[in-house]
Amino acid sequence: MAEPPGLQSDRLAAGARAEPSQTRRWARQPVLVVAILAVAGVFDAISGNPVDAVLLMAVGVLLAVFPDAGAATEAAVPGPRWRTGSIVAVLALATAFALVVGVFERYTWPVTIGVLVPGVTGLVFAWRGTRRRDPGPTLRLHQVLPWMAVFVTIGLFELANLLLQPGLTIDSYDHPTLSVLSDTVLNGHFGRSLGLFLWLLLGAYLLDR
Amino acid sequence: MTSHDVSLAIYGVIALAAIGLELVALSHPDRLASLGRTLGRAMRSRTGRLGIITGWAWLGLHFFGL
DSSP: OOOOSSOHHHHHHHHHOSSOOHHHHHHHOHHHHHHHHHHHHHHHHHTTOHHHHHHHHHHHHHHHHSOOOOOOOOOOOOSOSOOHHHHHHHHHHHHHHHHHHTTSOTTSHHHHHHHHHHHHHHHHHHHHOOOOOOOOSOOOHHHHHHHHHHHHHHHHHHHHHHHHSSBTTBOOSSSOOHHHHTHHHHTSHHHHHHHHHHHHHHHHHHHHO | OOHHHHHHHHHHHHHHHHHHHHHHHHHOTTTSOOHHHHHHHHTTSHHHHHHHHHHHHHHHHHHHOO
16 A cells, blocks of 8 residues: 655644644744744845845745645655765865865855855855755643743844844944854854855755755 | 843743643643644644744744845
């Protein structure tokens, strides 16, 4: 008998109840995500980060124009997703990327293009959807609420520090944002390459979820 | 204690809270979802995937790009 398509946890959830969970319904709501992207894009634009702003706004517009149809569930991949060959390939790619792009100074076009290429590639993969791990049983709101609180807190504290700066484009020692704090590490060649390496690995990890 | 020190302390508290949450989630998965599981669930929808990957791309641009 053929195995029905989709992740095992989805089939179990569908069997348990027909209605999608509250958290899942929230995750499908483009309005909230579009609003976050729009607000972040506006702040980035007035903070002198035009490329960031364009990226955020463009994705926001895409989500607004082409809302999530949902229901597309890909087949679960049996066994471990990451085989040794895949891990070695990703590590080699991330190392090469970090060594090449890390040569260039921060806040220049070569680094910007170097970051945009994997960034946009990741967005294309995210748009199309990939075969992913089974994330397990459906989550209840109370199981993810603390994480939402952490990310909202860090976002609000960043925003507060940004607004307490002498100007939106003038850094403050007294009220440092995370990017100001990272200057001492990322301004050097080694720190910059290490940061780019970790950033690319994070992207690979996220796309695998 | 300067404003700079207070800011660093607050960042530290937030980081410790995140580490604590992850430890609780790993020991009591029925009470709290781990960050990986939360992200995995969020990325089941295209909206969630695009939102999270946009956040990742933005991080790269924010810390390294123009």
